[in-house]
Amino acid sequence: MRHILIALIALVFANPVLAQSPGLLGSLFGQSGGSQPQPSPLPLIKPTPSLGKVELPAPASPQESVSEIRPGPQQSAVSTANRNSQVFGASLFTGAFARQGPTQFNPDYLMAIGDSVRLRLWGSAIFDNVLMVDPQGNIFIPAVGPVKILGVRNQDLESVIEKAVHRVYRANVYSYASLSEAQPVRVYVGGFVNRPGLYNGTSMDSLLHYLDQAGGIDLERGSFLNIQVKRGAQIRTNMNLYDFLLEGKIPQVQLADGDIIFVSPRQKTVTVSGLAENAKRFEFSGAELNGADLIKLAKPFPLATHVRVTRNTGTIRNLEYYPLDQAGSLQLIDGDELAFTADKRPGTITVRVEGEHQSSQEHQLPYGTRIGELLKRIEYSDRSDVANLQLFRLSVKDRQKQVLQTSLKSLEAAALTARSGTNDESILRANEASLILQWVERAKEIEPSGQVQIAQASLRDELLLENGDTVRVPVKDGLVLVGGEVMFPNTLPFESELSAHDYIERAGGFTQNADASKVIIAHRDGSFVESTEGFFSRAPKVRPGDHILVLPKIDVKSRQIAKEMTTMLFQLALMAGVVFRMF
Structure with a gap:
């Protein structure tokens, strides 16, 4: 027992925290007034109620930013306009970035004043709390003291704190630290955006988050190619949204309170339409845009063969027409319009033969084939009704549909404009009109057959076939x-x-x-x-x-x-x- 007591006294004086514990010293020297104390391992930092419930200044929650406010009619209208716009890149700003929460982990994020760090110690010391980076760039760990983490990368945070803890506790104490909340900041978004202003967020939020809160870029005046991030008079970085849209590249900028995101004026533009994946309006810098560069942006469909260029500069509007393989050498200027087209001559068509026959159903024929040539290929059976052959054509079906829709609109107009002489008659007419309109809505769903009467035609065999025709042999x-x-x-x-x-x-x-x-x-x-x-x-x-x-x-x-x-x-x-x- 004497040897154990001597060892405990040596441990007390070797560790300043135990040396300052009067309860422990009293128990060692028999001052408890009770029975002999039972030696047991004690925590170096005791989880007292006051330590477990430390009231720290609450940082501004990112959820309180402008983006979390329920969008009003103006904000919804801007999002809808961006979603439906023909400007390349406008669909970025539909509210998705503004609604997202703060970034949870960025390994390159640098610790800043006001950040909150979650620290856990276990083993011989027990501690679990959130610590805030003070104005000197430190967090204060009980029994360890201040630890400077200002400017430390997020991925290095744990190792820096672990080294500081092990300078005091050399063994049996383990630590885990992580960024709990990034510094709340307010950032100015200005220039040519839809809603310039001061917006809340965190220093870890992306530039797109703040631009989206501001309603996105003004599509008629703002630039997608030149967006600046300023801190005072210093330009910290430039962002080109085309790099993000086409290559997934975006600058990672750690924002601070009072930083400015500035959208520059729109530069020159070229508009693309027709057979292209990105039939949009594109922005470019410089005096001219090379045709090959535009083709990379627009991505014409494989069936496109030619491009029509409309030159809108000057007092005369000129049209130019080029094969697609020559479009790469074009030099385009501000205001030009390009339309990718398919200038192809039909080579072959396909026609189906259905019903009672013994030949193949799908026939590939040269363009300009007449129906008589097809009928020679059909092998009829004994049950084939050759006298009543039927021809169904897609173009005829479309015209029949148009005729039906026109007649239905005329019927609607007649029902809605019918006159009545008395109040009772007007009530009857209103009920009648309601029934007619319901009937019209149901009739609009009817699909015509597109049948062409050919069986009794004297020049039946001379009729030209069209691509997609169906010849049916009745039984x-x-x-x-x-x-x-x-x-x-x-x-x-x-x-x-x-x-x-x-x-x-x-x-x-x-x-x-x-x-x-x-x-x-x-x-x-x-x-x-x-x-x-x-x-x-x-x-x-x-x-x-x-x-x-x-x-x-x-x-x-x-x-x-x-x-x-x-x-x-x-x-x-x-x-x-x-x-x-x-x-």
């Missing part, structure tokens, strides 16, 4: 389709002695909403006939494969609207092969 199935306003729309076997009305009777007859006077027989070849039966007219014959369509009644007050809707019903039935049910 002799001996069926008749009955649809529209009938009780049970169905497919029935063909019987030569039956008329259209006979087939309708077999489908359950007309519905209450049917207009019995408006029955259409659509033949397979794309032709149609209106079926009427009376004393002075004979009912048209029904052929195998026909589609019998019964149109609905039109119960509206306005004669003009009734006329428009009748036209629409016929167009939908003939172009799309459907009967659109009324409201």
Whole structure:
């Protein structure tokens, strides 16, 4: 026991912290007034309540910056304009950089006054707290003293603190230190930006963060090529945003309170349109821009073959046209406009043959091939209905769609402008117009077939084929389709002695909403006939494969609207092969 006591006394006087601990000395010399003390390892720094709850000055939170304020209408409008702009680089400033939090770790960041460092000690000493860099550039570690870290790189912070701790505690004490919060700063953003002003952030935030808070660069006046970072009269660095957009390069600048980000005036520009990945307006410095450099920026699509140059300088507007392989030698000046085009002559086309046949479905043909040449290649089967060949064409489908849209717009206008004489009538007209508009919206979704009537054409074989055409060979199935306003729309076997009305009777007859006077027989070849039966007219014959369509009644007050809707019903039935049910 005596040897242990002597060793403890030697340890006390070897360590100044233990020497200043009266409780420990009293227990060693028997001044506790109680039982004999049990020797135990004590922490060098005791985690007392006062040490664990040290109130440090709270640094300004980066979350309190302008960027975290809910964007107002003006800020949202600027972000939308940037997102939809044709200026190269404008899409950078849509609020994404402003909304992001402060950078968590930058190994090259230099410690500055006001930074917060999280320090943890364990082993023979226990400590866990956040320490702030004071105006002298130090942090104060209890029992260790001030440690200067001003200007120390972030990645070297832990080793600097570890050396300082080990100068006092040579063994059994371990440390871990990390940057908790960077110094809060306020930075001026000026020049040609959308919202110049003073913005909050941290010294670790990127230049794009502050530019985005300012609404981004003024697209009509600001430069993407020359952005300066100033501290007083000194220019610390220049930033070219094209380097960031094209190569991912951006200067890493540690900002301080009062620094200035200045956007210079816009330099010369060239506008690109047409077949290019980056059909934007580009900025350049100097008197001229080489065509090869612009091609690298614009990145024309592989199908582009030529470039059209519009010269806008001077009093005369000139146009120039070059093959793409010669565009690299062009010298472009401020205000020029370039359009990349595909000036190609068609060489071959592809046509599909579908339906009942025994030949290949996809045919590659020289441009200018006539349909007769294609029909010679088709191998028909015994069930092929050669007399009713069908041709479907994309360009015809587009024109039919345009006709339908025009008719629907006319019907909308008629419904919305219908006049009424009394209040009761106006209410009925309003309800009627609402139903018509709902019907129009549904009708807009109908896709026409794009069929061309070729079966009975005398010069059928001389028709030129177009790329994307589809020739369909119907099958002799001996069926008749009955649809529209009938009780049970169905497919029935063909019987030569039956008329259209006979087939309708077999489908359950007309519905209450049917207009019995408006029955259409659509033949397979794309032709149609209106079926009427009376004393002075004979009912048209029904052929195998026909589609019998019964149109609905039109119960509206306005004669003009009734006329428009009748036209629409016929167009939908003939172009799309459907009967659109009324409201």
